[in-house]
């Protein structure tokens with residue numbers, strides 16, 4: 001069995017939805033089809049939530065009207081028959097009646113916001129299934145809210161998904177196509193929640209791992225993982241093969257094509273992930289598995305909004321246990337550290353989540369001296385085959401970066417990653433310079 005995920009860009013227009021109907025039926029493999037919300041819907045729903053949080057009901061109602069008008073037009077175009085249009089309209093009327101019921105709830109809490117934002121995937125999947133029905137394609141709609149759950153640390157409970165799907169799927173053994181929602185889940189309180197922005201990729205990978213799928217395919221609007229951010233750099237090209245580790249680094253460090261956690265379940269259960277282009281289905285895309293190709297430099301990604309902390313201790317000379325004390329504080333405040341550089345008496349670290357920075361700084365200050373943190377930093381992550389015997393890797397990177405100030409360097413943590421910390425204002429220059437220096441063809 002396969003798991004195929006189609007992102008917002010692949011379901012965002014009626015003609016795209018029609019083309020994914022062709023894609024999933026032309027291929028004979030039985031599959032779970034995971035859909036995101038229509039592109040723009042999640043942002044539109046969040047904007048409605050912002051108005052409701054601000055008790056601006058008129059504003060919220062106007063935004064709801066505009067979004068509903070978008071769906072009305074979508075339905076009028078997608079379905080060919082009167083019966084199809086009526087089925088689509090019924091989905092919209094029912095979901096928008098729920099959305100409207102949220103107006104006036106005061107205070108408008110995070111719980112309601114999560115219910116509101118889940119409507120994007122609830123709408124897209126029901127509209128798609130009604131379209132498959134109109135086309136005479138048998139399918140089942142499996143509610144993700146019944147089998148996708150996160151724990152108190154916001155981590156998906158894959159065992160629960162595995163057991164629940166094992167109970168639910170046999171009822172649909174006669175169906176080749178099982179449609180479900182990406183992104184949405186329940187939390188330990190049983191409330192509607194989600195896997196964070198872009199989380200439908202993660203849903204697909206969690207399902208793929210849970211059912212031990214033969215392959216997970218992520219369908220989007222580009223032919224696979226490119227060697228650099230195509231939104232910033234011209235002349236990027238698709239990377240045909242990546243290992244799970246290489247892809248995980250790129251996704252974590254900013255390659256927007258994949259949610260940062262997507263690779264974890266796929267790697268855990270050894271399920272290959274293929275990135276494919278809905279607009280160009282014949283293109284090979286990118287295969288993420290155990291194999292790797294032989295190029296030294298494979299791809300670059302950049303993660304913005306990073307904060308660097310500079311920690312000094314005079315007691316570090318010949319001291320042991322200092323790093324442990326520092327990292328216990330980051331652990332206590334559930335704040336992951338991304339990059340690290342040490343000298344005999346100093347440690348510099350970067351964090352992405354600054355929610356608890358005040359508490360962390362206060363505790364560090366009891367045994368360290370802290371410099372002012374630097375905000376608006378960017379981590380540039382370069383991925384490739386950097387085995388210890390490979391000479392000249394760092395030289396090529398530094399040559400390319402010769403006109404860009406570098407604040408931190410991390411090399412040797414794995415044999416596949418070299419990371420640099422720079423100020424965010426140099427990001428575009430750095431990505432372009434590295435593209436010219438490392439990938440000139």
Ligand SMILES: Nc1ncnc2c1ncn2[C@@H]1O[C@H](COP(=O)(O)OP(=O)(O)O)[C@@H](O)[C@H]1O
Nearest residue numbers: 007008009220222224225226228229255256257
């Ligand atoms: N290294 C990269 N390779 C491919 N695409 C990338 C990369 N970095 C950023 N992107 C962007 O990711 C986009 C696809 O991801 P996303 O917008 O989340 O799609 P979807 O809506 O299908 O989930 C592409 O259109 C591209 O602009």
Ligand SMILES: N[C@@H](CC(=O)OP(=O)(O)O)C(=O)O
Nearest residue numbers: 007008036042197198199200
């Ligand atoms: N709709 C959600 C989940 C998602 O994964 O979307 P997409 O596949 O379009 O990135 C979001 O916008 O975050």
